[in-house]
Amino acid sequence: GQQVMQIPQYQHVQEGEDFTTYCNSSTTLSNIQWYKQRPGGHPVFLIQLVKSGEVKKQKRLTFQFGEAKKNSSLHITATQTTDVGTYFCAGRVAGSNYKLTFGKGTLLTVNP
Amino acid sequence: DADVTQTPRNRITKTGKRIMLECSQTKGHDRMYWYRQDPGLGLRLIYYSFDVKDINKGEISDGYSVSRQAQAKFSLSLESAIPNQTALYFCATSDPTQGSSTGELFFGEGSRLTVL
Numbered sequence: 001g002q003q004v005m006q007i008p009q010y011q012h013v014q015e016g017e018d019f020t021t022y023c024n025s026s027t028t029l030s031n032i033q034w035y036k037q038r039p040g041g042h043p044v045f046l047i048q049l050v051k052s053g054e055v056k057k058q059k060r061l062t063f064q065f066g067e068a069k070k071n072s073s074l075h076i077t078a079t080q081t082t083d084v085g086t087y088f089c090a091g092r093v094a095g096s097n098y099k100l101t102f103g104k105g106t107l108l109t110v111n112p
Numbered sequence: 113d114a115d116v117t118q119t120p121r122n123r124i125t126k127t128g129k130r131i132m133l134e135c136s137q138t139k140g141h142d143r144m145y146w147y148r149q150d151p152g153l154g155l156r157l158i159y160y161s162f163d164v165k166d167i168n169k170g171e172i173s174d175g176y177s178v179s180r181q182a183q184a185k186f187s188l189s190l191e192s193a194i195p196n197q198t199a200l201y202f203c204a205t206s207d208p209t210q211g212s213s214t215g216e217l218f219f220g221e222g223s224r225l226t227v228l
Contacts, residue, residue, distance in 0.1 A: 009152065033216060042202060043155065045216035088154060090217075099170075100217065104154040 004091045006103030014111050019076040021106035023089035030094040032065060032072045037105070038085040046074075079110050115139045116220035118203050124226045131190040133223045135203030143208065144186040145217065146170075146178060149200040158201075161186055193227040200224050 003026045013019055023032065031050045035043040047056055049065035049072060056063045062075045072091075076083055086105040093099060116137045125131055135144065146158040157170030159178040167178060175197060177189045190197055201223045206215040 006154075035217075042219040042221050043217070044219070048216065090155075099157070102155040104152060 004089060004101045004103040006089055006106060008106055009104065010107045010109075012109045012111065013079050015081060016078050019079050019083070019108055020073055021087050021089075021108075022071065022073050023091070023103050024071045025091045025101075027070070027093055029069050029091040031092050032069075033090045033092075033100065034063060034072075034074055035088045035090065036085050037088065041085075043088060076108075079108070081110050081112050084108060084110050114221060116203055116205055116218055118201075118220035118223045120223060121221065122224045124228065125193055126228050127194055129193050129227075131193050131225065133188045133201055133203075133225070135186045135188070135220055137184050137203075137205045137218075137220075139205055139207070139218060140183075141205035141207045141218070142183065143206045143215070144180065145204040145206070146176075146186070146188045147202045147204060147219075148172065149202060149222075155202065158188065190225075190227075193225075195227045198225060198227045 005024045007022050011019055031048055033048045034046040036046055037043045047063050049063055052069050053067045054065040060077045064073045072089055074087055086107045088105045089103045090100040119134045142163045145160040147155045148158055149155050156172050158172055158176050159170055161167050161180045164180050179187050203220040204217040206217050208215040
């Protein structure tokens with residue numbers, strides 16, 4: 001079945017450092033979504049990427065979708081303590097309009 | 113008030129007991145989902161429903177059943193709970209007509225279940 005691999009599993013940074021998490025799918029995706037889950041909270045939608053090579057920015061967050069639509073990344077510039085949490089990617093396969101396959105997530109901790 | 117409400121938020125039970133987790137939503141979405149979260153394993157789909165008459169198995173449906181009582185209500189049952197069903201359970205909704213053909217997921221706050 002479809003798999004979405006996400007690395008790293010954990011990342012600890014000093015406040016102000018950059019952070020990147022990567023997702024790779026075993027199959028071509030129709031789109032990919034990113035979610036953030038704060039400690040003790042529930043996943044919250046951040047963004048969806050649909051087009052090959054797409055790049056979207058939200059303030060300090062930059063999201064990319066690979067040309068082959070099999071990989072994606074989330075980059076945070078100059079991390080802040082409010083960025084702490086687990087970041088999940090979730091990919092959807094073309095023709096499967098329900099099935100979002102989640103990566104295992106990257107837990108980001110930020111040392112102030 | 114939360115748009116997607118789960119009850120109970122926390123539950124401790126014993127092996128063999130029947131447990132029901134309930135989810136209700138005020139978003140008016142047709143699609144509802146039950147996910148399970150285990151540390152280091154991400155979110156795995158248990159069941160999903162596209163409307164009241166539609167129920168579908170997800171990746172890990174064994175040992176679980178669901179009921180879609182109304183558009184706004186989707187409950188998850190463990191007929192005979194076992195310890196490896198100890199996990200954090202999330203209900204979610206989506207509306208594929210919002211913005212794209214896929215729709216983002218709106219999650220409830222989660223139900224933490226411990227089976228002893």
